Amino acid sequence: MTDTSSPRLGSWTYQRALMLMSLCLLAGIAGGWTIRGIHPASADPARVVSAPQVTPTNTTQAPIPTQLKAMVDNQAAPQILRLKSDPRNVELLTSIGNVYYDAQQYPTAIDYYGRVLQLNASDAAVRTDMATAYWYIGNIDTAIAEFNTALTFAPNNANTLFNLGLVKWQGKHDSAGAIADWKKLLATNPNYEAKDKVEKMLADVEKQVAAKPGTKG
Template identity: 30%
Template sequence: MHTTAEKAPVQTQQVNNLADQIAVQADRVARNPGDEKAWVTLGNLYFDTHQHEKSIEAYGRALEINPNNPNVLTDKGVMHRSLGEYQKALECFAKAIAIDPGHETARMNTGVVLFHDMGDKAGAIKAWQELLRVNPQATNAEGTPVADMLRQMGEEPVSKGAGPRLLAPGGGS
C-alpha cells in the first residue's frame, strides 16, 4: 500500500520515541481539539505504531475540521484496509479522488484493495489504467511501473483513445 503519512516531527529533545510523541500530541489535541494538524500528526503516529482504530479515530477528527484533505482520507483508508474493512477503505479512496482527481496514492490503493483483498481484477485494472491517465510513469510501492504490472496481467496499460493527463500539484505521495 502507498501512504501519504509523514513521519511526525520530534517536538523536543526529550521526545525521543513514538510513545512520547503520542503523549505530546494527545495532550495537544486535548488542549486544542480544533487543531487539525495535531490530529493528523496523532493519526500518523498511531498509523506508524499499528494502532489502526486509534489512527482512524484521529484522522476522523481531523476530517471533521477539514473534510477536504485527500491525504488524510487516503491514510484513513489504508487503516481501514488494515482492519479488513475493504469497503470503507474504498470509500475513503473514492472521496480523496473526488476531492483531488490527480491523487495518485488513492488511485493506486483502490486497485490494491480491489485486486488483492476483494478479488476484483477488472476493477483493479480499471483503477490502475485511470492512474496511468493521471501519471503514465506511476509506480507501485516497490517501484514497479504500473504499466508493467498491467502488461504482466495481460492488459493494456492505458485504454485506447485515452491520453495522459498532467498530475495536479499537491497530489499526495
C-alpha cells in the same frame, strides 16, 4: 496532504522514521508494502496496501499488543497534551493519527483521521490513509467507500488510485477494477515515483485476466 507525485504514502521526517524503526525492532514487525498508501499523502510517506506480516527480527521476545500500544501512547503523549488546548488543530490531529498508523494501531489512527475529516472533509490524503487503515482491520467495503469519497475531492490523486486498485484486487478479486484505477493513475500522473511498480502489477493482472476470460480475476 495533497501531493500526488509520490506514494503515501508523503515524505518521512527523520524523527518519525527513527521512531517507527524503533517500534518495528521492538515489536518484531516487518510490515508489508503499502503506499504510506497505503502512508498518508501529505508531507509524510505514502502508505501502500498490503497484507500485514509479522516476522521475528531477533530472539528477543516481542512486546505483546497491549505493551506496544502503551509504547505508542507514550510516544504520542506530548502531542495529545498539546491537543487538549487546541482540539481543532488539523495538523496536530493528523500527526497523531500518523504515529498510530505507522505503529499499526489502526483503530486509533482511524479515530484521529476521522476527527481531521470532521474539520476538513476534503482532505483526500487523510481520507486515503483512513481508508487504508480500514483495509488493515479487515473492513474492505468501508475502505473502498472512503477511497471513492477521496476521489470526489481529488479525482487524480495517485496514492488513492494506487491503493484503491490494490484493495479491489486483493480484497475483492476485482482485476478489472484494479486495472482501470491503475491505468487512470498512469495516465494522470506520468511522473509517479512508483510508476515502475504500477506498470508491473498492471501487466501481471492483465495477464491473469487474459488467462481467465470472462472472470474478474
